[in-house]
Amino acid sequence: IQRKAHVLLSLIPGSQSKGIMAAKTYGYAATRNPIIVIPSEPDRNTTFFPNRDIQIFCLTADEFSETLNQFYQQYLRGEKIQTSITDEEIFSISREAQAKALALLAIQNSKSKIQN
Numbered sequence: 001i002q003r004k005a006h007v008l009l010s011l012i013p014g015s016q017s018k019g020i021m022a023a024k025t026y027g028y029a030a031t032r033n034p035i036i037v038i039p040s041e042p043d044r045n046t047t048f049f050p051n052r053d054i055q056i057f058c059l060t061a062d063e064f065s066e067t068l069n070q071f072y073q074q075y076l077r078g079e080k081i082q083t084s085i086t087d088e089e090i091f092s093i094s095r096e097a098q099a100k101a102l103a104l105l106a107i108q109n110s111k112s113k114i115q116n
Contacts, residue, residue, distance in 0.1 A: 002028060006081045007071045008035045010055075017045035029054055030090045032082045036067055054083045 002008060008028045014020035016039065025048060028035045035055045037046075044057040058064040074081050091097050 002031050002033070005031070005033055006075055007068070008033050010035050010037045012037060012039040015039050015041040015043040015045070016048060017043050019047075021048060025055075026093045029083075029085055029093065032085055032090075034071065034081060034083055036064065038064065049085070049089070052084060054085055 008031065010022045010025060010028065012020060012022055016037075018041075025035065029049070034053065037055045037057045039057065039059070042059045044059070046055060046057075048055065056067055058067055071081055
């Protein structure tokens with residue numbers, strides 16, 4: 001269903017700038033569909049691909065309505081609605097890449113303990 005959607009919605013109980021991120025954010029980003037984010041705290045700051053077209057923060061009902069209408073107009077014009085996330089970026093947030101990074105960190109940590 002996520003891949004068939006043109007736009008995705010994420011409700012965040014807090015603020016991404018405080019490290020609160022919906023688990024679905026990673027999967028949503030991988031679809032290349034824009035994510036409309038509605039945080040419970042009025043904050044547009046994020047560490048998840050900041051200053052990109054991957055997430056669109058809406059802090060008011062009017063912003064949400066305007067953003068949704070813009071996407072709908074693109075859809076009506078037959079324009080492809082897709083973000084700029086690359087295959088490499090998608091892989092970097094995949095479970096496989098994160099597991100490899102964690103394994104490397106664990107190996108480095110164990111090596112440093114052996115050396116000490």
